[in-house]
Amino acid sequence: MRVALFATCIGDTMFPDAAKATALLLTRLGHEVVFPAAQTCCGQMHVNTGYQPDALPLVKNFADTFGDTSIDAVVAPSGSCVGSVRHQHAAVAERFGTASLCGQVTTTAAKTYELSEFLVDVLDVTDVGAYFPHRVTYHPTCHSLRMLRVGDKPLALLRAVRGIDLIELPDADSCCGFGGTFAIKNAETSTAMLADKIKNVADTGTEFCSAGDSSCLMHIGGGMSRLRMGAKTVHLAQILASVDSRVTA
Template identity: 70%
Template sequence: MRIALFVTCLADALYPDVGKATVTLLERLGHEVVFPAAQTCCGQMHVNTGYQREALPLVRHHVETFEPYDVIVAPSGSCVGSVRHQHTMVARRAGDEPLAARAEAVAARTYELSELLIDVLGVEDVGAYYPHRVTYHPTCHSLRMLRVGDKPLRLLRRVRGMTLLELPEADQCCGFGGTFAVKNADTSTAMLADKMRNALDTGAEFTTAGDSSCLMHIDGGLRRLRSGTTTVHLAQILAHTEAPA
């Protein structure tokens, strides 16, 4: 299958290894991954802060960039959520019904990584090996907007050598929420403290999730605590294989 990678701003700017891991994983499974070089921000941060008019050119550009592809994947529930639930709305509110229809069609072909693997490619065991203790945080967008359910856990349970530990109060937000963490710093910090305590109580070496944004927030807190534990993206675990003897 030919799959277009929507890498997202955060992966492009701060976490390129997440994009690389996504490519490594999909190519190992026998698929061709292409990277549309014209891609830019999907406009989520503009929409979330009330700048829908300013987001419209980004929505149009995203549609034009990814329209030629039958399948699009992003290692981010947050950005996929924006493509699916905001792009058509932004175009329609601007009175551009043709763009709204095109955006809706592109959104229908856009998948978060765990969705692509299980719902489209029909695979749960991706041949990964990761000999560590790991706990999984279901991010808000993947849990509540995309409703990926247990798909990431089904993939993680098939990873060889890994001990998957249940995260207490897993469905609670980590406190990031984009600009929420900036505008409501005290509340965000309190929510992060709860998330870190629950992650540390599991005894896990790594906390994983499908969104680099939430992992960045959690990792920042863990580093300040000098806890010795850290975060890793789901794609990086699934791309990891046992070293040859």
């Protein structure tokens, strides 16, 4: 299968390891991974803050860039950005675009997947051969949980990881408080939500808190760092791309 990697803007600029891990994992599973250089932001932050007309060029660019018929699927290590592609792009195209763009958006959105749903639903795999000998808890991000409805797919993938000690996170489905610009516009509320999330992570006694969105991990990781908790954050893709060096060497 020919898979296009959608790195996302926050991944490309701040957390490239998650995108690299996604490419490495899919390549290891036997698929051709391409990186269309023309990709940009999906436009989610524009739509979320009320600037829908300004998102139109980004929506069109996404449809043009990933609409290539030689691309079988578009995969991103981000439930948030995939949620935007699958739900917001059509609304922007219908309101401000053309009938042709609406068609493009529908076609491209239909082949765009968050990493865990692509692995489980499309490739029908949960055991990707990963090895991660650490105590880990998993935070299901809001967009992946509520918009994409990935359910327990990430957990199914993590449970198959060799060496992992996976600990259930209390109140796992509660928001971490990031919400993109929500954390800026409603800083006090966001901070209170983050405090609850960090307490729950601390109660697990884990070494790592994982999630499928770098944005949420940035928020959670920043809070944990300020409290000098010792625990770290790691993207789901990085865990799944990890292998036992003693075996692969």
